[in-house]
Amino acid sequence: MSAPASSGTALVRIESVHKYFGDLHVLNGVDLEVAEGEVVCLLGPSGSGKSTLLRCINHIEAVSSGRIQVGDEVIGYRQRGDQLHELPARAIAAQRRDIGMVFQRFNLFQHRTVLQNVTDGPVLVRKHQRAAAAKSAIELLERVGLAEKHDAYPRQLSGGQQQRVAIARALAMEPRLMLFDEPTSALDPELVGEVLDVMKDLARTGLTMIVVTHEIGFAKEVADRVAFMDGGAILEVGPPSQVLVNPRQPRTRAFLSRVL
Amino acid sequence: MTTVREAGVGRELTVVPRRHVGRWVAAVLLLLALAWLAGAFANADIDWATVRHYFGAGPLLRGLLITIALTLVAMLLGIVLGTAVGVMRLSRNPVTAAVAWGYVWIFRGTPVYLQLLVWFNLALIFPYLTVPGVTTARTVDLITPFAAASLGLGINQGAYTSEVVRGGIQSVDEGQTEAAHAIGMTNWMTLRKVVLPQAMRVILPPIGNEFIGMVKTTSLASAIGVTEILNEAQSIYIVNNRIMELLIVCGVWYLAAVSVLSIAQFYLERHFARGSSSRALPPTPLQRLRGAFAGSKAAR
Numbered sequence: 001m002s003a004p005a006s007s008g009t010a011l012v013r014i015e016s017v018h019k020y021f022g023d024l025h026v027l028n029g030v031d032l033e034v035a036e037g038e039v040v041c042l043l044g045p046s047g048s049g050k051s052t053l054l055r056c057i058n059h060i061e062a063v064s065s066g067r068i069q070v071g072d073e074v075i076g077y078r079q080r081g082d083q084l085h086e087l088p089a090r091a092i093a094a095q096r097r098d099i100g101m102v103f104q105r106f107n108l109f110q111h112r113t114v115l116q117n118v119t120d121g122p123v124l125v126r127k128h129q130r131a132a133a134a135k136s137a138i139e140l141l142e143r144v145g146l147a148e149k150h151d152a153y154p155r156q157l158s159g160g161q162q163q164r165v166a167i168a169r170a171l172a173m174e175p176r177l178m179l180f181d182e183p184t185s186a187l188d189p190e191l192v193g194e195v196l197d198v199m200k201d202l203a204r205t206g207l208t209m210i211v212v213t214h215e216i217g218f219a220k221e222v223a224d225r226v227a228f229m230d231g232g233a234i235l236e237v238g239p240p241s242q243v244l245v246n247p248r249q250p251r252t253r254a255f256l257s258r259v260l
Numbered sequence: 261m262t263t264v265r266e267a268g269v270g271r272e273l274t275v276v277p278r279r280h281v282g283r284w285v286a287a288v289l290l291l292l293a294l295a296w297l298a299g300a301f302a303n304a305d306i307d308w309a310t311v312r313h314y315f316g317a318g319p320l321l322r323g324l325l326i327t328i329a330l331t332l333v334a335m336l337l338g339i340v341l342g343t344a345v346g347v348m349r350l351s352r353n354p355v356t357a358a359v360a361w362g363y364v365w366i367f368r369g370t371p372v373y374l375q376l377l378v379w380f381n382l383a384l385i386f387p388y389l390t391v392p393g394v395t396t397a398r399t400v401d402l403i404t405p406f407a408a409a410s411l412g413l414g415i416n417q418g419a420y421t422s423e424v425v426r427g428g429i430q431s432v433d434e435g436q437t438e439a440a441h442a443i444g445m446t447n448w449m450t451l452r453k454v455v456l457p458q459a460m461r462v463i464l465p466p467i468g469n470e471f472i473g474m475v476k477t478t479s480l481a482s483a484i485g486v487t488e489i490l491n492e493a494q495s496i497y498i499v500n501n502r503i504m505e506l507l508i509v510c511g512v513w514y515l516a517a518v519s520v521l522s523i524a525q526f527y528l529e530r531h532f533a534r535g536s537s538s539r540a541l542p543p544t545p546l547q548r549l550r551g552a553f554a555g556s557k558a559a560r
Binding site: 058060089090093094096097099100101103105107108109110111112113120121124125126153154155166169170173 | 433435436438439440441442443444445446447449453454457458532534535536537
């Protein structure tokens with residue numbers, strides 16, 4: 001069901017990916033390409049495999065078969081002929097530097113201040129100078145509107161603020177791809193907007209983004225393409241004006257009628 | 261509605277705190293018991309001049325130093341081993357995890373007293389210890405009583421501490437590891453910079469307990485000839501028969517050492533509580549004292 005990338009070259013290539021948790025077949029042959037600079041939203045009922053697919057892209061979960069490529073690199077494996085050999089942990093860690101991820105439950109480092117959360121990646125992983133990292137961290141925090149909170153600890157912030165810090169933390173690594181795993185699902189309704197606004201700004205800068213979300217409004221407004229998943233497969237991919245307004249699949253139609 | 265107004269709305273109502281009669285009764289009973297105990301000690305045949313004399317006595321002070329040194333060395337070994345083994349227990353590598361399990365099984369499953377004796381008599385199994393190509397030495401020369409006690413107590417402690425460390429690591433949310441991996445941290449960096457610092461909050465209170473326990477467990481080392489404080493005291497009272505006097509001196513020294521450790525524990529726990537609550541940390545007793553002083557001055 002892969003649709004050709006709408007513009008430019010593909011940054012992410014997902015090819016016939018399967019994933020099992022024990023006997024549970026979570027991903028059932030997923031194909032998807034995401035072009036450089038594209039924003040793709042993954043929609044679908046819970047348990048449809050959207051989060052698992054996203055977590056396979058940076059190898060937080062390992063695929064059972066199939067291949068995921070970001071840029072020129074196969075994520076998590078070295079390909080020899082028809083076989084994929086799992087890379088050493090250190091090499092996988094190096095691949096993840098260029099892929100940012102934002103989690104449903106923020107996962108900020110609880111023992112680090114807001115500023116330290118944002119500088120830890122550049123300083124510890126990229127070995128940047130602490131002063132330079134702090135300077136760009138403050139700029140990023142200004143961008144998400146939280147520079148004045150740089151000395152606070154995560155538990156002293158609201159959920160929306162924590163998620164905006166988490167976005168700044170991911171951006172500090174200067175990723176070429178950002179993965180969002182239901183970034184607003186754990187938020188109080190009145191805090192959803194501030195996080196979505198930051199994400200809209202990011203989309204405008206031309207950052208490649210894959211977003212698992214239940215926010216149909218956001219998908220409609222920001223996504224270049226929307227993929228609808230059900231039962232571990234992508235049933236339908238296309239521009240939001242088509243998938244969200246005139247879905248071809250009955251299951252997409254049923255899902256949309258339930259959430260809208 | 262008028263009845264409500266009559267019941268006091270509009271007037272200022274004062275609050276009378278609950279009276280705690282039980283506390284007063286308990287306090288009085290406690291004071292009586294203490295007075296009786298003090299009387300017993302005062303009327304017993306205890307020569308307080310002797311007690312005072314032995315506080316400054318050389319052998320006991322040397323023994324105290326050995327007790328402190330043995331505690332520090334054994335706990336250092338125990339914490340290093342315990343951290344390594346605790347992490348190994350959680351490894352995905354089955355060989356590593358099995359080695360860690362075996363270590364805990366053996367050293368937690370036999371009495372520490374027995375282990376001390378085994379280390380002290382190590383020469384019966386390994387008469388010579390060799391570093392290939394460097395040197396060879398007779399085991400009896402190498403394993404002094406102090407070395408045997410350090411090894412015995414430290415390795416035994418490591419088995420217990422590893423379980424504390426394992427529990428601490430497991431108390432840290434898995435999302436923390438995922439987030440660290442997602443920004444490209446290696447496993448080792450994730451452990452050192454993200455997981456262990458947060459596990460410390462759970463690990464420290466039991467380690468403090470074990471540290472204090474170790475101060476007292478070192479007295480077992482007298483069995484293999486380490487001249488720690490209790491051993492020194494015994495050698496003295498065997499000669500002069502001032503048993504209670506010397507035991508009192510030892511008890512006070514033990515309490516003093518443990519008190520210092522308790523203070524250190526308080527500040528360490530405070531350090532690792534950063535970010536653990538949405539509120540600011542409560543003031544330390546010292547800060548509270550200073551605050552009270554500043555407050556009373558300001559009031560004047």
